[in-house]
Amino acid sequence: MTRFDTIDDLQRALDAQHYIAERPLATSLYLALKLQRPIFLEGEPGVGKTEVAKVLATLLDTDLIRLQCYEGLDISSAVYEWNYARQMLQIRMSEAAGEAVATADLFSPEFLQRRPLLQAIDPSRKKAPVLLIDELDRSDEEFEAYLLELLSDFQITIPEIGQIKAAHPPIVIVTSNRTREVHDALKRRCLYHWIEFPTFEKELAIVRMKVPDAPDALTTQVTHFVQELREADLYKSPGVAETLDWLRALVALNQTALDGTVVQHTIGALLKYQDDVVQLTAANVSQMVGRAKLMTK
Numbered sequence: 001m002t003r004f005d006t007i008d009d010l011q012r013a014l015d016a017q018h019y020i021a022e023r024p025l026a027t028s029l030y031l032a033l034k035l036q037r038p039i040f041l042e043g044e045p046g047v048g049k050t051e052v053a054k055v056l057a058t059l060l061d062t063d064l065i066r067l068q069c070y071e072g073l074d075i076s077s078a079v080y081e082w083n084y085a086r087q088m089l090q091i092r093m094s095e096a097a098g099e100a101v102a103t104a105d106l107f108s109p110e111f112l113q114r115r116p117l118l119q120a121i122d123p124s125r126k127k128a129p130v131l132l133i134d135e136l137d138r139s140d141e142e143f144e145a146y147l148l149e150l151l152s153d154f155q156i157t158i159p160e161i162g163q164i165k166a167a168h169p170p171i172v173i174v175t176s177n178r179t180r181e182v183h184d185a186l187k188r189r190c191l192y193h194w195i196e197f198p199t200f201e202k203e204l205a206i207v208r209m210k211v212p213d214a215p216d217a218l219t220t221q222v223t224h225f226v227q228e229l230r231e232a233d234l235y236k237s238p239g240v241a242e243t244l245d246w247l248r249a250l251v252a253l254n255q256t257a258l259d260g261t262v263v264q265h266t267i268g269a270l271l272k273y274q275d276d277v278v279q280l281t282a283a284n285v286s287q288m289v290g291r292a293k294l295m296t297k
Contacts (some may be wrong), residue, residue, distance in 0.1 A: 003060065004030065018209045019048070019055045020202060028193040029056070038151050038172035040187055043195035045177050046239015053132035053173040060171070063129040067116040069139040075146065079117045079156060087111050107160035117147075121154055121166035128168040136186075137176040144186050151189040200227050203240060210244050214251045221258045221292040222247045226270070228288055234276045246270040258293065260286045 004010040010033075011026040021029070029052070032039040041049040057064035067078055075081075087106045094101045114122065120131040136144065150156055151172065155165035174190060176182055198206065204223045211219065222243065230237045238246075246269040255262055263285050271277050 004033070006030075013059050014055060017055045017058055019051060020198075020206050020209070021052075022202070025052075025193055025195065028191055032191050033171065035191075036169050038174055038190040040174045040176070040182070040190035040192045041195055042176045042178050042192070044197060044237065044239055046241035047195045047197060048240060049173075049175040049195055050132065050134055053130050053134075053175075056171060056173070057130040060128075060130065062127050062171075064132060065116050065120045065129050065170070066132045066134060069133065069135045069137075069143070071138060071140060073139045073143050077115060078143070079115050079146070080158060081113045081115065082107065083111045083113050109161065112158075112161075117150060118156060118164065120170040120172075121150070121156060121164060123165065123167045125166070125168055128166075129170050131170040131172045133172065133174045135177060136174050136182055137179045141183065144183050148185060148189065151186065197230060197237070198240060200224065203227065203243065206240055207243060207247060211247050211251065214247050215256045217257055217296040218250060218255060219247060220295050221289075222250065224292040224295045225258060225263070225288055228291065229270075229280075232279065234271070234279065235273045236271070236276060238270050242270050242272075257296075258289045260289050263289060 004013065007023070007026050007030045010030050011021060011023070014021045014026065014029075028039055031037070041052060043049055053066070054064060090106060090111075091101050112118075116131070120129055133147070136147075151174075153165070154169040155163050157163050172190075174186075197203075200223060203226070204220060207214075207219050207223055208216075214222075226238055226243045226246070246266065249266050249269040250258075250262065253262065253266070260282060264280075264282065267277055267280065271280070
C-alpha cells in the first residue's frame with residue numbers, strides 16, 4: 001500500500017506538502033498505510049486532523065472521499081439509498097409494456113445511490129481512495145456501530161444485495177474533537193494518535209510555511225501571542241487554523257507588528273466566543289503584545 005519505504009520518507013513528503021508532522025504522528029501514518037489499518041485522530045479543533053487526510057490524498061495521487069459527521073447522520077446520507085423515483089419509473093414502463101417486474105430487478109446496483117462510505121469501497125475502483133470520516137464525535141452512537149463492519153473488513157452489507165467488499169481497501173482517517181467519547185469497539189479497529197497543540201517552534205514553522213508573505217516580526221509576535229493565549233482559561237482555545245486566519249487578516253491590513261488596538265479590532269479572527277473575547281481585557285492585551293514584541297528584539 002505505502003509508497004514510502006521509511007518513516008523518514010513519509011515525513012519528508014509531508015513536509016514538501018507544507019504539513020509538518022512530528023515523528024510520532026508520521027510513525028502512526030506510516031503504520032496505517034503499511035498495515036492497511038484505519039487511523040483514529042483526536043485533538044482540539046484546528047490542530048490539523050482533517051488536513052492529514054487531504055495531504056495523504058495528494059501524496060498518493062488518489063481521490064479524497066469525505067463524510068462530514070453531524071447529529072442525526074443516518075445510512076441514507078452516509079452509505080446508500082435506493083433511487084425510488086427510478087424504481088417507480090421502471091415499474092410504470094414495465095406495466096405499460098405488459099411485463100412483470102421482479103423485486104430483484106428493482107433492488108439491483110443499477111438503482112443504488114452510493115453515498116461516501118459505499119463510494120469508498122466500490123469494487124470497481126482501480127485505486128484505493130482516502131476516506132475521511134470527519135468529526136465522528138458529532139454523530140450518534142448508533143452510527144458508530146454501523147461503522148464497525150466497514151472498519152474491520154472494508155465491506156458493507158446491503159440486505160437486498162448482500163455484501164459489497166472493497167477490491168482496494170480505502171485509507172481511512174477518522175477524526176474526533178472529543179466532544180464525547182467514541183466507543184472502544186470502534187477504537188479497537190483503528191490505530192490511535194492524539195494531536196497536541198504545537199510547540200512555539202513548530203507553530204512558527206507552520207505559520208511561516210503557510211503565510212510566507214507575512215513580515216517575519218509579525219509572524220513571530222502572532223505565534224507567541226497565540227501560544228500565551230492558550231494558557232488562559234478560555235472556553236475555546238484557538239487552533240493553528242485560527243492562528244493562520246488571524247495572521248492573514250493582519251497581513252491584509254498591512255500590519256508589520258502587533259499593537260493593542262489592532263489586536264482588539266481583529267480578535268474575531270482568533271476567538272469565536274464572546275465570553276473569551278470579554279476575558280481578554282485591554283490591559284491583558286497590552287501586556288501580551290509587549291511580551292510578544294520582546295521575541296523579535
